[in-house]
Amino acid sequence: MVKVAFLGLGVMGYPMAGHLAAAGHKVTVYNRTPSKAEAWAKSHSGNAAETPQKAVQDADFVMACVGNDDDLRAICLGDDGAFAGMKEGSVFVDHTTVSAKVTTELYATAADQAIAFVDAPVSGGQAGAENGALSVMCGGTQSAYDQAEPIIAAYAKICRRIGDSTAGQVTKMCNQIAIAGLVQGLSEALHFAQKAGLDGRDVVEVISQGAAGSWQMENRFATMLEDQFDHGFAVDWMRKDLNICLSTADDIGASLPVTALVDQFYKDVQKMGGGRWDTSSLLKRLTSAG
Template sequence: MKVSFIGLGTMGFPMAGHLSKAGHSVVVYNRSVEKAQLWCDSFVGSYADTPADAAQDADIVLTCVGNDNDLKAVYLGQNGAFQQAKPGTLFIDHTTASAEVAKELHQAANEKGYDFMDAPVSGGQAGAENGVLTVMIGGEPAHLEKAKPVLDSYAKATSLMGDVGQGQVAKMVNQILIAGVLSGLSEGIRFAQQAGLDIATLVDTLKHGAAGSWQLENRGETMANDEFDFGFAIEWMHKDLGLCLAQAEKMGLSLPLTLEVDEKYQQLIKAGRGRQDTSVLIKALD
């Protein structure tokens, strides 16, 4: 397929690379031209000067940018992707954003004769680099069927969660769960250290039982060793948890643990740890 990928950050760069390796004809766009040129030096493909130029001849356009405002700029701006795409183009957004902006872009796409799905991902930098992301999709089954050959280039699981916007809501659940697990893991590791347990042995034992989790297996020892450089910065987690809390408020729900974790992340950001991994939550106990 002719595929365009807009946004070559920590996630987008390797995701677009997997598309190229899978044999798709790929055009990329990035706000920083140097990053787009670097991608073209690393993979087979070309880069465009604007989102509109990137989308012009594509069958499928994928986006992975920072937040709601970035999305509106790359889709709806003067040189946005909706300006020059051909009718019937399928747009797939991998950004972790609000359900509201997904619905707004879906409506704008329909008015122009395009299709749209929100499809946030989970798996972090390692998942993107290894092509094993989990994709949570809001959209039509027929659109997912069209997208599968593309998504399979970098995903190990794709699930349709419901209408447009529901992919983002599912991602919010993902982030709420991670916040809770990391909160418990932080206290557990500090407790184990104080008790004199060997952390490597502890993690290797507990990962097979009811306390097992991806976070325990992959971050337990590194948290104990004060190692926090793994790609997904707490600045982004703070943004994501803000989306969760705002959505919960709209639904009349209280998320006390999520709020508590988010407040700890804000304290860590103020302490200069904003670019460190989410597992740095353990330092809030010190």
């Protein structure tokens, strides 16, 4: 059992930090809203710190799960940042979905301070975090990964090193690219079934057992048919992720025509006031159009 700091207690980070405490690790948390960190500490017999720098004192591992590139820089850098307080030989594990650019930048800064850095974005949503069943895709040195993997195991269904630094983030981009097309396809299938006068549940019961089956179909079709989109991964965050994918595609010369199209569909959902709706709200865009 080791000393761990967890930075960022959103819908993902809060339960992830809880799994670390349940595994017997000594956990100190930091959150931008202090009351949330204090509530977590009270519930899990842990500690809350006022700044990232204070949270990471003497920590062997520092886990982060925040919002975007700027949020990650904010908790890592500066006098109150995590890097200012981490000891040599410790490991920073970033579970945030961010750009490869900021990962490269922070990896180099950490290396200058003899801190290992593993980019380890996750997939599985809030339910995966709460159930300790996330898919974790990692980039970094083999030695840093080997140290971090037993700690990550507290909330992972599967954890794999894909390659060197940024490999985890690029794999997460692949994940989001695949999801975008799947959710749009599922939305069109359900919309088509409704227009054809079919019961969407009956349709899904059959097609989900064949080649059309997917996580999205299994976990989202019922709420989609009920016009409920107040759960899961928000459209605003998905657009943030898809913009990272599209920007990276430009850099490496990849073609992502479907991803670019679905990104614009999500923009339409935002214009409908659905920025905080679940990503399955692509169906709402179709049904609202008639």
